Amino acid sequence: MNAVSRSVPRGTAARLVLPAGALAAAAGAFAYVGAVDPNEPGHYPACPLLRLTGLYCPGCGGLRSAHAVAHGDLLAALQANAPAVLGYAALAVLWTVWVVRAVRGKPLRVDPPPVLLWSLGAFVLVFTVVRNLPFGGWLHP
Numbered sequence: 090m091n092a093v094s095r096s097v098p099r100g101t102a103a104r105l106v107l108p109a110g111a112l113a114a115a116a117g118a119f120a121y122v123g124a125v126d127p128n129e130p131g132h133y134p135a136c137p138l139l140r141l142t143g144l145y146c147p148g149c150g151g152l153r154s155a156h157a158v159a160h161g162d163l164l165a166a167l168q169a170n171a172p173a174v175l176g177y178a179a180l181a182v183l184w185t186v187w188v189v190r191a192v193r194g195k196p197l198r199v200d201p202p203p204v205l206l207w208s209l210g211a212f213v214l215v216f217t218v219v220r221n222l223p224f225g226g227w228l229h230p
Contacts, residue, residue, distance in 0.1 A: 104191040108184060115180075123159025127152035147172065147217045150230025169230045172216055 125132050138146040150170035157166035158177060166174045187197045220228035 101192055101194075104194065105188065108188045108191055111184060111187075115184075119155060119159045122152055122155045127156050144221050145217070145229060147213045149220075153230055171228075172213065 127133050133152055136146055136149050138144055139149055148170070151173040153169035154166045154173040155177070157163070157169060158174065163174070183199070190197050216228070219225040
């Protein structure tokens with residue numbers, strides 16, 4: 090056995106290293122945002138688009154949403170930024186699929202069809218435009 094083959098990890102535990110690292114990073118980020126309240130000024134930088142133009146970007150309210158998710162307040166999270174909550178859920182599902190495939194020894198292949206990508210882009214665009222119109226005030230973070 091040469092040095093290269095000895096240094097390459099094998100087995101299920103080795104295949105779970107990357108998903109475990111991704112989970113640790115996400116858990117650390119949510120723990121930080123859960124501990125440092127974005128509703129209190131001075132902890133996080135302001136959104137540059139909101140600061141310069143007064144317009145809400147699609148991510149505005151995302152930290153408040155993550156803070157609410159970290160505290161188990163799903164309603165407040167949805168009120169702060171509903172698409173962000175959907176994104177958290179989608180990433181959780183994707184991570185679960187990744188772990189299941191890693192345990193089975195199969196690589197994760199993410200190849201969404203173009204129609205899905207265009208639909209997501211259109212949804213984010215419509216969300217952004219509507220939240221900045223007078224009747225879209227209910228979408229403000």
